[in-house]
Amino acid sequence: MPDFEAELYLRLMGERTLLARGDQTRGAGRPAIAEAAMALIAIGAIESDCAESLLDEYRFAATLRQDPQLRRYGVLGVTLRPDPSETKALKPRRVVPCAHTIEQSKARLHVRYVSLSEEATAVAVTWYPDASNPRSGGPPQASLTDDRGTTEAARFEGGGSTYGMHGRLTTARPLAPDTSWIELDGTRLELTAHASSFEVTSERLPEQDPAHRYLWQRLAEPKDFEEDVEPAIAALVAAGAVSGDDPLLAEVRAVLEAMRPVANHPSGSPPGPNGVPEPWQSLLARSGSDDGPSGAIVLGAVPPAFDDFSVAVLELESGPSRFTVDVEVAPAVGRRMPYDWGVGRRQLAWWARDDRGSHYLGHRGNWSYSSDFGHGLIDFRPALDPQAARLELMPTGQTTRAVISFSLPWTA
16 A cells, blocks of 8 residues: 555545535444544554544534534544453353242342352343333332342343333442352342353454455444445555455445345345355345244353453343343443444454354344443344254454354253
């Protein structure tokens, strides 16, 4: 890229955006200039600090315009992400399956598992309000007591609606990690069950051209809004990192088209997976399937840190059209806000593969975070293959992925 000036490219792009009075066709997604900047950072054409400073200038210029869309970019365009220096690696914990339903005066509380560590105690719950009056109460709060007689208040972390909420009751200070039971507002939960067994390894990702790696990773990362990869492609072509007729670009666009919601396709259904590489081909081949098994598996896996990330995989719940995985992630990568101009920390891609050759891709569901870690659900689609006997969950960074492998007991 000897003749390409990344900063000049981005500044010209920013000027065109301002002269056009905003990127008004992009909805709440990331502005085109930010998409281009992220791609140029990935191939080493510009330093992230320089790109962030440049984007700050245009974000500020946008707030001075009277165009409502540009004003929203400036006001809301902030990524909620704590300082990575404040984060710390997640530690192993004792995770106990605990299927128990507690009937309350205005709601029903279903307990799924209990997580105990030296740092915190959490009880995973699904909260169902009174069906006759779903707005009669709010998120559950509780007091937890261990077998030493220690009692701590627990606050709810999670999401949902007045018709049901999915999350955890978490204490500020831990109860005894080896307690034999916990009382939740006077209801005793015996902690005698054991989590499912699992194996943990790590895989170094194959060497790949930086531009190719960036585009495929970008497609796989969790998205909070519908996003457009074309500005990134245009920047990579301008930089000479890929050619305009590179077959990869046709593959990337084919995957994007196939992943669009059915309602957005003129024909009423997305194109098939033909002509795209794995893992995308097997992922798309089962798109829309609704034959997934129903069940839950409690794990409590905490792989060694990789690519400056630390994760804990606590539980998998499978249903007919999808499966979800309850996870913790450090650093505490949060959701992006609408109109985000930032080019901060990249995120994990959440892949899974089964023993029948099918692949699955996860995106964030309910999510919350603190200064130390983020917690919530990763929503995987398509549905699990009902014939699969084993699954590998693969949180994937830029160079390495963790692999958590375990049996799917319902196949027996």
